[in-house]
Amino acid sequence: MKTFVARPRAIPAVASVVAAVTFPAIVGGTTYTLAAWAALCLLAAAIAVYDLATMLIPNRYTLGTLLVGVAEWLAVSGDPEALAVRAGGALLLGGALWLFDMFYERLRGQTGLGMGDIKLLGASALLVGISGTGVQIMLAASAALIFIALRAMRLRRPLRAAAKVPFGTFIAPALVIVWAWLPAAW
Template sequence: MIVIPLLPLLAARSRARLRLVGIALVCIGFMGTAIVIAPTARGLLAAGFMPVLAAIALVDGQHFIIPDGLSATGLLLGLAYATASDNDAAEGLLAALLCGGTTALLFLALRASYRALRGREGLGLGDVKLAGVAGLWLSPLAIALAVEIAALSGLLAYGVAALLAGRVPHAAARLPFGLFFAPAIAIALILDFWLSGADMSLVHALPGAPP
């Protein structure tokens, strides 16, 4: 299941090979980190999610599109991840679906609001679907962290690119949000593990949260 979404990447042109190798190395690092921090079924599922996120970042960065197949793979892995907790599987699945659905609806509302205010698309439906997938994997606090990392890194990358090219940054410029959001999800997931344990959510570390 994990290899299939990556098959189109094997035909990448020579000029993209170096970038592909770099992304693969980072992906392997995330996979290893997830397994080391959480040597459990959830850790293994998280490690399997990393190549999917890498593929999403690469494809969106090149073509401004997030394939439904990659999102569907992340969704299936996320459902398995939600039910692999030591706690009640049905309760974990329900909480993940609620968080994923809420996150997708928030992104959909943001997309509609931006289109109403600016008269053009600001987020693609692929970004909305990816947000829903992220909600299956991350706690609410981790989702907020991932969105912030993606937004800041995207703006920084665009600003640096514009500066190096000698052009003035433009508010109407298109950015492949998935290119930055997918790695941010991986980072937030690793932090979720690291800060609050392999089978806990980052939200449990908040003051007043139940043990």
């Protein structure tokens, strides 16, 4: 796969698109929620652009997402016990995805998800819960399938089951969409 060349102006452009899609859902939110939303939009854009260019998700972006989630959770709900329960679920999800990837690699001889994707989904579970992460994965997978189909048509190549996909490019914006539009469910 020919990698995308990341341009410095790509991150603000992607952040603007994510912000435009999610802004109607967070209007009227608290100051903490608006600050968390802005940070998540920038982090999602940085992850999307970087993963598209390198097929890697830097730990610093995942850690930033995690810290925004913890800070926003404590500022808005102020319930550390509920946060601990949510963190336990995030660890369980991350562990389950890691085990799945390990078995998939033994079965197919290649990884299905990268560790960056697994860590980002674990951090996502802290923000939107395990059920929200399921919605996030469905949105991201749908967008990734469209991306792969369009790329195959553009390159005039058939679709391949073994095509490499920068899944973080789709997971990160999907996190912000689920977090903004479906907060009552979590």
